[in-house]
Amino acid sequence: MPDRRAHGLSVENLVVRYDAGPPAVDGVSFSVSPGELFVLVGPSGCGKSTVLRALAGLVRPERGVVALGGKTVTQSPGGVFVPPSDRHLGLVFQSYALWPQMTVGENVRFPLEARGAPKSAWAAQVVRALERVELAALADRPVPSLSGGQQQRVALARAIVSDPPIVLLDEPLSNLDAELRRQMRTELREIQREVGATMVHVTHDREEAMELGDRVGVMRDGRLLEVGAPEELYRTPAHAWTARFLGETSALVCAEVRSAGPGQALVSTDLGVFRCRAPAVSVPGPSAMVIRAEDIVWSPDSSGDPENLVEGRISTVRFLGSRTLYGIESVGVRLWASSIVHRGEPGDSVSLRLPPESCLLVRRDAD
Ligand SMILES: Nc1ncnc2c1ncn2[C@@H]1O[C@H](COP(=O)(O)OP(=O)(O)OP(=O)(O)O)[C@@H](O)[C@H]1O
Ligand SMILES: [Mg+2]
CATH class of the missing domain: 3.40.50.300 (P-loop containing nucleotide triphosphate hydrolases)
Known part of the structure; x- marks a missing residue:
C-alpha cells in the first residue's frame, strides 16, 4: 500500500x-x-x-x-x-x-x-x-x-x-x-x-x-x-498592504499614535481623532488606521461624541445588488461605506461612525 x-x-x-x-x-x-x-x-x-x-x-x-x-x-x-x-x-x-x-x-x-x-x-x-x-x-x-x-x-x-x-x-x-x-x-x-x-x-x-x-x-x-x-x-492584518490586498473596500488613513493601552490606541488622523484596536501594541514605525466598508455605521446626524465620527459627502454610488457601496469624501480622504438600504446621492452630506472595535491600527509599509 x-x-x-x-x-x-x-x-x-x-x-x-x-x-x-x-x-x-x-x-x-x-x-x-x-x-x-x-x-x-x-x-x-x-x-x-x-x-x-x-x-x-x-x-x-x-x-x-x-x-x-x-x-x-x-x-x-x-x-x-x-x-x-x-x-x-x-x-x-x-x-x-x-x-x-x-x-x-x-x-x-x-x-x-x-x-x-x-x-x-x-x-x-x-x-x-x-x-x-x-x-x-x-x-x-x-x-x-x-x-x-x-x-x-x-x-x-x-x-x-x-x-x-x-x-x-x-x-x-x-x-x-x-x-x-x-x-x-x-x-x-x-x-x-x-x-x-x-x-x-x-x-x-x-x-x-x-x-x-x-x-x-x-x-x-x-x-x-x-x-x-x-x-x-x-480582520486583523498586521500590515496596511495586507489590509488593502485582501479587502479592496477598506479605507486606510495615516495615523499618529497619541496614547496606547493594552490592545487599543488613541490616534490622530486627517479625519480626526479615533479610538482603535491595536493588537500589536508596539506597531513600530509609521502606522495607519484601517476600516472595512461593511463595518461603518451610518449615523443620523453628527451630534454626540466627536470621536470616531466622520462627516463627508457622497461622491460615488455603486449599486452591487445585495448592497450598495458609497464613496465618501471627507477632508480630501476617500472612504468606502456599504449599506443594504439606499443612503443618498452624490453630493449629499452624511455622518458616519467608525466603531472603535472595527478600526484597526496597522503597520504602514513603504509603497
Ligand atoms: N525562469 C526564470 N528566469 C528569470 N526570471 C524568472 C524566471 N521565473 C520567474 N522569474 C522572475 O521571478 C519573479 C517571480 O516569479 P514567479 O513566477 O515566482 O511569480 P508568481 O508570483 O508565480 O507570478 P504569477 O502570479 O504571474 O504566476 C518574477 O519577477 C519573474 O519575472
Ligand atoms: Mg506563478
Whole structure:
C-alpha cells in the first residue's frame, strides 16, 4: 500500500535568484502541518511559483532549507539536494502540462509508470483518481477534446493518483470561468479532505485564498509578509498592504499614535481623532488606521461624541445588488461605506461612525 499519511513541510530562509537581479524569493520561511491546506497569495511576479518550484526541487535556491516530512531535501549552502523525482510530490502546474497525444487515462497513469508502482494496481488507481474528480467516464477520451475545466481536473487526478503525502498546486483554477472556479474550489477542498494530503496552493485570487486555506500566507515582492487563518488575516492584518490586498473596500488613513493601552490606541488622523484596536501594541514605525466598508455605521446626524465620527459627502454610488457601496469624501480622504438600504446621492452630506472595535491600527509599509 502506498504511504497515505500526510507529511508536513517547512521552508527556512529561502532565497532564490534567477539571474543577477534582485532575488525572486527573498528570505521566505513557513511551515505547513500534516493534512493542512496552506495557500500562498500575492500579486503577479511576487514569487509564488518560485517557492513551489523550490519545494519541488525544480530550482536550486541560493540559500535556505526545505524539509518534506521531516527530511531535509534542500540545504543551500550545504550541498543537500534531493532531485524532484525522489520527493514524491503531486504537482499541478500553472499551465496544466498534460500530454495532448495521450488519453485522459494515460495522462493520469503516467506518475505510476514513472514511479515504478506495481503494474497490477495501475488500472484501479487511475479509476479511483478519476472518480475523485468525477471524470471516470472520460478515461479513453483524447485530452484535447476536453473542456478547460475537465483538463484542469485531469491535472488534479494525475497529481493525486499515486497518493503523494504532499500536493503542490500552482494556480490550478486560473483558466476557468468564474462559475466553474467557484464550483472547483468547493470540490478541491473536498478532494483534499478525502485524500488527506498536505496541500500548498498558490493563487493571486484573494477570495480563493480565503475560501480554501486553513492558513494563508501573503507574499509581496519576494517576501512573505504575514501568515494567518483567513478570517484573522482579513480582520486583523498586521500590515496596511495586507489590509488593502485582501479587502479592496477598506479605507486606510495615516495615523499618529497619541496614547496606547493594552490592545487599543488613541490616534490622530486627517479625519480626526479615533479610538482603535491595536493588537500589536508596539506597531513600530509609521502606522495607519484601517476600516472595512461593511463595518461603518451610518449615523443620523453628527451630534454626540466627536470621536470616531466622520462627516463627508457622497461622491460615488455603486449599486452591487445585495448592497450598495458609497464613496465618501471627507477632508480630501476617500472612504468606502456599504449599506443594504439606499443612503443618498452624490453630493449629499452624511455622518458616519467608525466603531472603535472595527478600526484597526496597522503597520504602514513603504509603497
Ligand atoms: N525562469 C526564470 N528566469 C528569470 N526570471 C524568472 C524566471 N521565473 C520567474 N522569474 C522572475 O521571478 C519573479 C517571480 O516569479 P514567479 O513566477 O515566482 O511569480 P508568481 O508570483 O508565480 O507570478 P504569477 O502570479 O504571474 O504566476 C518574477 O519577477 C519573474 O519575472
Ligand atoms: Mg506563478
